[in-house]
Amino acid sequence: MIDERALLEALNSTPVVDGRPQDLWAGDAEPRRWAQEHGGPGDAPAIEWLRTARDVLQAATRGPVPEAELQRILAGARRLPEADASGLRWRLHVPPERTLAVELVLAWYDVLERRPGRLRPCGNDECRLFLLDRSRAGTARWCSMKTCGNRLKARRHQQRTRRDPAS
Template sequence: MIDERALLEALNSTPMVDGRPRDLWADAAALRRWAQEHGGSGDAPAIDWLRTARDLLQRATRGPVPEAELRRLLTGVHRLPEIGASGLRWRLQAPPERVLAVELVLAWYDVQARRPGRLRPCGNDECRLFLLDRSRANTARWCSMKTCGNRLKARRHQERARQAPQS
């Protein structure tokens, strides 16, 4: 199952490491483990769809939603109501190789609906990570205050110090 934590893991699977972009999902074995930890099969077609979904959702979080590409991923997908002892439950019906990728997309849309404007890219232009702002004021700017926030604040302070007139 894809929850908010798993969604952020997926979105943040392409970090900058030592100034270079890195794709943690380029390693099929690592992605297979991630998929299996979240209820997926981890077979090759499912892994391809997961990468596709991740890339589309990263684009959608940074800018306009790539609707045509998401429609392609969601073609033939349905949610069916099931009533049982525990009440109403919605069962996802999708081609097996796309189930986890579809769950990832549904989790993204769920966050957009429940927490509008809270899922966004880090405010550090040199960072490729995303954050889900859980603060009351919705003012978080960085994926991590410890890394990106402090780094940018220190850089701005140094720039102001350089520009200040010397007496």
């Protein structure tokens, strides 16, 4: 099962490092590790579906939901209840190569339902990371106060002092 932490790892796999966009999932090693860590296959088709799901969810978190792409990922997926002595579980039925991609989409929707408006892009336009705002007030703006928050606050302070040297 993919939880909030795993969802953020996937969404944040395209950071900006030293001013240059990176894709940590460009090669196969990192998405294979991620897939296997979350109980999925690390083969090439599964990795391609994971990259596709990540890209679609990043776009959907930044703006309008690309419905056609989401439908392609979710095509034919269904959850069926299964009961045994330990209780009731919902089992996902989907082709094996799309299992983690579908679970990633389901985790994204779960976060949107349980924490509406809390999953968003970092407020720093130069950053490509996402945050899940867990603050009580729901006003978190940056992926990290240490990096993006301090950097933007320092930049604004410098701009104010340049405009108004008396302050």
